[in-house]
Amino acid sequence: MTASTPRVAIVGTGVIGAMAAWQLAGRxxxxxxxxxxGRGHDRGASAGESRIFRTVYKEGASYVPLLLEARELWRTLEAESGRALxxxxxxxxxxxxxEPDLKAVRHCAEEAGLPHEILDREQTAARFPQHRLDEGEIALHDPGAGVLRPEPSVQSALEAAERHGARILSYRPVDDLTETAHGWRIASGEETWDVDHVVLTPGPWAARLAPLAGLPVRAKRITACWFAAREVAAHQPDRLPIAIRRHPEAGFSCFPVLDGVAVKIVPHHLGWPDIEGPDDLPRGADPAFARAASAAVGRLLPGLVPDPVRIGTYxxxxxxDGHPVVGPLPGAARATVLTGFSGHGFKLAPVFGRIAADLVLTGGTGHDLSGLSPHRFAHR
Ligand SMILES: Cc1cc2nc3c(=O)[nH]c(=O)nc-3n(C[C@H](O)[C@H](O)[C@H](O)COP(=O)(O)OP(=O)(O)OC[C@H]3O[C@@H](n4cnc5c(N)ncnc54)[C@H](O)[C@@H]3O)c2cc1C
Structure with a gap:
C-alpha cells in the first residue's frame, strides 16, 4: 500500500456512502x-421511488453552491451509468x-439570484390545476427543481465505484470499529479488515455505531402514501412539478406519477415520530395517519382518488438543528462522518460524496462546512 492509494472503509452504502464510494474509488x-x-434496500433513508431536487432552498442560500455542484454530478452519474436519475x-x-417556508424560499431565490416565479391563486390554477389553493395563497415556481430516483441512484453509484475497483460488501454489518496505530480495524462477524481511514455513513443508524454514540442523531420514521391519479397524464412529470405544500391542516411533499399509476405524498403536518432504531421500523400503516393523509389529499389535490393505494415507511x-453532520470525527484520527441529513440529504448526496473524498484524500475541502461540523455538538 502506498500513501497515494489509501485503503478506505465506508460503513453504510445508502446514498451518501454509495456516492462517497464512487468519488473515492474514482480518485x-x-x-x-x-x-x-443490500443495495438500495428500503429500511433506511434512501428508498421509496422518488426524491425532491430543489435549488431554491428553504434551508438557506448557503446550500446553493452545493446544490448546483450536486446537479452537475447527478448528470455525470447519469452519463456514467446510462440511467435517467x-x-x-x-x-x-x-x-x-x-408562511415561513414561503418566505424562506423567496429570500433564498432573491439572495442567490436564482430564476423563479411567484404565481397567485388564479395563475396557479391556470398552470397547475392539480393543486387547489385557498384564498390568498401563492406558489413559488422553481424551474431548477425536479425529481430523483433513489434506488437506481444508489445502484448506479455503487456500480460506478466497482468499475473503479471498489468492493461492495452487502449483508456485512460492521459490529466493531477499533482505532489502531495506523488507521482502523473493522469487524463483521468473525472477519476483520485493516484500513487507513473510515468514512462513517450509517444514516439513521448513527446512534448504534459506537464511535458516533455522542452525536445527537435521532432516528425517525417518515411515511409516504401513493394515491391513484384519476387522469395519469395530467400528473406525470411533464405536467406536474414536484411540490412542497405548506398548510396548517394538510402540509405535504408531492411527487409526480413515476409508476404509471399514483402520485406520492409525504405528509408533513402529522410529524415524524421517533423510533428506537431503523431495524425496529414499524412497517404497517397507522389508520389515523392514513385517514389524515386521505383528508389532506381530498382537500388539496382534487385529481387523486383520496385513498392510498400504497403506503411505505422509511x-x-x-x-x-436540522442540518447534517459532515466532517472529521472529533477525538479520532482518520475518521470522517456524514450523517443526520434530517430529511433533505438525497439531492445533495453526490456533492457530499465528493466532499468525503476531499476530506479523506486531502484533509480539507473547498466548501465552507463550518455550519455542518460535528464539533458544533461536541459540548453535549
Ligand atoms: C421518506 C423520506 C423522504 C425524503 N425525501 C427527501 C427529498 O425529497 N429530497 C431529499 O433531498 N431528501 C429527502 N429525504 C432525505 C434523504 O433521503 C436522506 O437524507 C438520505 O437518503 C440519507 O442517506 P444516508 O446514506 O445517510 O442514509 P441511509 O440511506 O439510511 O443509509 C445508511 C446505510 O448504513 C447502513 N448501516 C448502518 N449501520 C451499519 C453498520 N453498523 N454496518 C453496516 N452498514 C450499516 C444501513 O444499512 C444503510 O444502508 C427523505 C428521506 C425519507 C426517509
Whole structure:
C-alpha cells in the first residue's frame, strides 16, 4: 500500500456512502464498502421511488453552491451509468405568503439570484390545476427543481465505484470499529479488515455505531402514501412539478406519477415520530395517519382518488438543528462522518460524496462546512 492509494472503509452504502464510494474509488482510493443490508434496500433513508431536487432552498442560500455542484454530478452519474436519475420537472412551494417556508424560499431565490416565479391563486390554477389553493395563497415556481430516483441512484453509484475497483460488501454489518496505530480495524462477524481511514455513513443508524454514540442523531420514521391519479397524464412529470405544500391542516411533499399509476405524498403536518432504531421500523400503516393523509389529499389535490393505494415507511436520522453532520470525527484520527441529513440529504448526496473524498484524500475541502461540523455538538 502506498500513501497515494489509501485503503478506505465506508460503513453504510445508502446514498451518501454509495456516492462517497464512487468519488473515492474514482480518485484512486482502495474502497471497501460495508452494508448491513443490500443495495438500495428500503429500511433506511434512501428508498421509496422518488426524491425532491430543489435549488431554491428553504434551508438557506448557503446550500446553493452545493446544490448546483450536486446537479452537475447527478448528470455525470447519469452519463456514467446510462440511467435517467434526475428529471428537472420544476418545483412549487405553495402556501400563504407569510408562511415561513414561503418566505424562506423567496429570500433564498432573491439572495442567490436564482430564476423563479411567484404565481397567485388564479395563475396557479391556470398552470397547475392539480393543486387547489385557498384564498390568498401563492406558489413559488422553481424551474431548477425536479425529481430523483433513489434506488437506481444508489445502484448506479455503487456500480460506478466497482468499475473503479471498489468492493461492495452487502449483508456485512460492521459490529466493531477499533482505532489502531495506523488507521482502523473493522469487524463483521468473525472477519476483520485493516484500513487507513473510515468514512462513517450509517444514516439513521448513527446512534448504534459506537464511535458516533455522542452525536445527537435521532432516528425517525417518515411515511409516504401513493394515491391513484384519476387522469395519469395530467400528473406525470411533464405536467406536474414536484411540490412542497405548506398548510396548517394538510402540509405535504408531492411527487409526480413515476409508476404509471399514483402520485406520492409525504405528509408533513402529522410529524415524524421517533423510533428506537431503523431495524425496529414499524412497517404497517397507522389508520389515523392514513385517514389524515386521505383528508389532506381530498382537500388539496382534487385529481387523486383520496385513498392510498400504497403506503411505505422509511427511517431517517435527524439532528437538533436540522442540518447534517459532515466532517472529521472529533477525538479520532482518520475518521470522517456524514450523517443526520434530517430529511433533505438525497439531492445533495453526490456533492457530499465528493466532499468525503476531499476530506479523506486531502484533509480539507473547498466548501465552507463550518455550519455542518460535528464539533458544533461536541459540548453535549
Ligand atoms: C421518506 C423520506 C423522504 C425524503 N425525501 C427527501 C427529498 O425529497 N429530497 C431529499 O433531498 N431528501 C429527502 N429525504 C432525505 C434523504 O433521503 C436522506 O437524507 C438520505 O437518503 C440519507 O442517506 P444516508 O446514506 O445517510 O442514509 P441511509 O440511506 O439510511 O443509509 C445508511 C446505510 O448504513 C447502513 N448501516 C448502518 N449501520 C451499519 C453498520 N453498523 N454496518 C453496516 N452498514 C450499516 C444501513 O444499512 C444503510 O444502508 C427523505 C428521506 C425519507 C426517509
Amino acid at each position: 484512486g482510493a482502495r474502497v471497501l464498502a460495508f452494508d448491513a443490508y 434526475l428529471t428537472l420537472c420544476g418545483g412549487l412551494t405553495i402556501g400563504a405568503p407569510d 427511517a431517517e436520522g435527524f439532528t437538533p
